[in-house]
Amino acid sequence: MSLILLAEQVLNGLQFGVMLFLMAAGLTLVFGVMGLINLAHGSLYMIGAFAAAAVAGATGSFLLALVAALAAAAAAGALVERFVIRRLYDRDHLDQVLATFALILIFSEGTRWVFGSFPLYLNIPAWLSGPVMLPGGIQYPMYRLALIGVGLAVALGLYLLINHTRLGVRIRAGAADREMIAALGVDISRLYTVVFALGAALAGLAGALVGAIQSVQVGMGEPVLILAFVVIVIGGIGSIKGALVGALLVGVTDTMGGLLLPPLFALFMEPSAAATAGSALASMGIYLLMAAVLVWRPLGLFGVRT
């Protein structure tokens, strides 16, 4: 195995990781501020991807497609918050799980009804396609590199938003003490809608960006949602920093496991058996990582008991 291949896979892991971060950041914000577990977050990812594919198909503009993804997911998020989610804040987690599971059913079948069962395709724009040459002679797809850039930029943006803006102050205060900030005259229900829409927009963005390298289809959101849950369990609920570290760990573990385990197994097994055993174990890699974190730190790497 060459170093170049290794470096390429590390980059793939990073790219996968930052996309997971976009999902996990919204989930963990919504949990941290509103105490809500939202299974329908994957639907917002799907909505972003479909909106992007539809707009790109109609206009041919990738940038317009991204704007559409952000807008559609944020709007869907705000609407859902206003009419359903808002009734769930004071309910137990079981009710939240059921209601948001119901939302998945409605969103998934609704999308299938509108767009049909066949996957849509979203093309990488010409100005982002093709490989770039990285230092050390690594050829890497420009688009994937751009995804890493966008993900890190969003992480930085979220950091600035939360630590250096008025909205950020309110979000942090809302996570710490709901009654208090309501007593201080902050319109808490508007804050919740804004936070939810923000999380939704991030999910929609991730859906659109990933949609260009995978197909856009119903059900695409839930596997990513579950991975985002793994990220949050590893990073600790409510922590954006935990989401970032967890997402990168999961992304890199997943790609490196697939790359390294089969040859590792080949050291003491016959090659074909090693390939199957290696790839099967690699498919469990991130869950084993999660299990290890649970044994070591049940509240996640950056989790605090609330």
Place this chain on the structure above:
Amino acid sequence: MSERSFNALVLLGLIAFPLWALWADEPFLITLATRAVILAIAGVGLNIALGLGGLVSLGHAAFFGLGGYAMGILASHAQMYDPIMTAPILIEGTKSMPVIWLVAIVVSGLAALAIGALSLRTSGVYFIMITLAFGQMFYYFAISWPAYGGEDGLSIYVRNGFPGLNTLVPIQFYGLTFAILLIALALHWQIARSPFGLALNAARQSSVRAQTVGIAPFRLRLIAFTISGMITGLAGALFADLNRFVSPTMFSWQLSGEIIVFVIIGGVARLFGPVVGAIVFIMLEHVLGGLSDYWHIYLGALLLGIVLFARGGIIGLIAGRGGHG
């Protein structure tokens, strides 16, 4: 109507309907009823964790799937006359239901013990996410392990056998699953009234209360979770036998969600909640599914309505409050 007489009515219906279908020569309806009964068994399993223990497991498909694969692996080796392993000891496949059931129960119980031991270190929303994630782990493992069909799953040509019965006759297989449902219900009933059940249920309502009288909730919950996984695993073996097919979809998160959904539709923590829920679920699937390809929209809307406005489920609407004890 009291909950008890409603339950009796449900049982009566589960006896009368298939007999009527037999008389009317509608084997498909018997199979449909069998499906409902098997799902009900899976739900009774979940209800022990969810209803009595308050453990919102979103990963019970893991046990359902393990039960299914226990059946698939044992039966596929038996039908190929190919032992599962020869060294250090010879293990053959089998087509005998009791043996398959035992293996399904043991395997899913061990998995539940391991998953429970990890996920019960946390609580609340962590627990939900972790069980969901472990369920997904089995799903991906089943897909990427090619020996037993990978993504395509495994087909069994002939339904497995039970001594003294011809399981290929729908009504006989139905009777078998119905008997197992009764045993599972009896087990739930016994656990609920036992000292263990009292403590488990109290720990669900107030963990502090249990601890203050010297009871550590972790062990109770782990035992309940394990029993719960075993029953759901057994249901998985039966389900695979009904379809004579297993595939990774038995591990899917949708299935975990659906099991919770019908337990809630029926009435959580009610003895017959999963039974009523499974029957209604199968009826909806059959009726709505016949009307529209997109029947999940209606299921979603119904579920949303129940969660937001009718929290006791169907039994709650009929029998009122007071599901416990």
Place this chain on the structure above:
Amino acid sequence: MDNVLQTIGISKRFGALEASRDISLTLRSGEIHALIGPNGAGKSTLIAQIAGTLKPDSGSVLLDGADITNLSVAARARAGLGRTFQISALAMEDSVLQNAVLGALGASGRLPLFGAALAKGEIRDKAEAALERVGLSDRAAMRVGDLSHGQRRQLEVAVALTLTPKAFVMDEPMAGLGTRGSLGLTGFLDGLRSEAPILLVEHDMDAVFALADRISVLVYGQIIATGTVSEIRAHPEVRRAYLGEEA
């Protein structure tokens, strides 16, 4: 007189706040020891460390001479610590009897999967005896959620009784009881001290002065005085803390 329950130099900080500062406290057999102090003095924090929901930063807790500092809440209960809560922590959906039986089951240390929890026998007798003692026998079949506030307090005490503990820790058992209920409970606790000593956190000063053999005053996380009722009434620092008098 021997110390049944004892804290030795307990300290606990929350950031800049020193919630417990080097607290040493004893509960002797046969006594009622009241812990009083203004709101925010750190009474709840101290009780939490004795009961095991909070771990002290330093210092230790002894029960009957054994160090229980590192035991869980459940293990402390099994070691003989009976606790009641300021805000009722009961199984609200269950019946009064079921709650009392839970205590008796916890004390028995066995939770079998067979049999019936409410079956006639030793456990149930113990539970019913405890309900009888606090005067809740006729409410045994009621749901706890339907009980009045005062009745829940009585049930808290009954559940603690089923444990036959070596020491009681009671967090404001009188709160919300009203005058009659408060008097009734005062009489009851008066008799209870001979079975096991009681560490009593209470705001109702009439009850405290009527019951307490000794009183400790907690101010800003520190015990400023410990003594008999008359000693505490006369104590200059107590008068200053409560009344703002110059010493």
